Amino acid sequence: MTLEQIYFIASIAAAFAVVISIIFLALQIRMNTKAIRAESEYEAETRWADINFNLGSSKESAAFAMRHVDASLDPASLDPVELAQAGHFVRAMLQNYQSYYYLYRNGSLTQDAWQHHLGWARHYINLPIVQLSLERDLRAGLFRPEFLAELHREPAEAVDLSIKAAKNTEGAP
Numbered sequence: 001m002t003l004e005q006i007y008f009i010a011s012i013a014a015a016f017a018v019v020i021s022i023i024f025l026a027l028q029i030r031m032n033t034k035a036i037r038a039e040s041e042y043e044a045e046t047r048w049a050d051i052n053f054n055l056g057s058s059k060e061s062a063a064f065a066m067r068h069v070d071a072s073l074d075p076a077s078l079d080p081v082e083l084a085q086a087g088h089f090v091r092a093m094l095q096n097y098q099s100y101y102y103l104y105r106n107g108s109l110t111q112d113a114w115q116h117h118l119g120w121a122r123h124y125i126n127l128p129i130v131q132l133s134l135e136r137d138l139r140a141g142l143f144r145p146e147f148l149a150e151l152h153r154e155p156a157e158a159v160d161l162s163i164k165a166a167k168n169t170e171g172a173p
Contacts, residue, residue: 033107036108037107037108037109037110040103040108040109041109041110041113044100044103044109044113044117047096048096051093051096064085064086064089068086068089068090068127068129069124069127070127071126071127071128073127073128073129074128075128075129075132078129086129086133087133087136087137090129090130090133090134090137091133091137091142093124093130094121094124094125094130094134094137094143095142097117097118097120097121097124097147097151098143098144098147100113100114100117101114101118101146101147101150102147105146118150118151121151122151125151
């Protein structure tokens with residue numbers, strides 16, 4: 001066997017090794033992407049579990065939560081401390097929703113998970129105390145315009161855009 005033949009065989013072996021390495025790398029990226037999405041969904045659900053646990057941990061917290069989500073609540077009936085407490089709670093809830101939006105937009109949260117949270121967020125922003133708190137937070141610039149646009153988009157239009165976004169990120173690592 002000549003040196004040229006050995007070189008040719010070594011080149012073919014190296015090419016196969018490169019192809020196998022690329023396939024292995026692609027599989028690792030796919031597995032990592034799935035793991036990141038699973039972790040993101042787990043974290044999202046864990047946040048809600050923590051919120052629910054904390055709200056149910058005392059009579060006062062449960063009473064606050066029940067009053068806060070009452071659609072007939074007149075925000076003018078709250079004293080300044082209750083209004084501040086509600087404002088902080090509303091801001092935290094909306095910040096949770098906004099973080100889910102960015103996780104979804106960046107491909108770490110599935111469309112199904114995002115649509116679930118988006119449905120809740122759209123219902124939530126219609127509550128009187130939430131509207132009042134949101135108006136103040138908007139004046140302070142606390143929420144990103146693209147998140148707010150997604151919240152106020154018609155549901156069918158939002159689903160259509162979400163499907164397009166999901167298709168755009170399917171091949172992305």
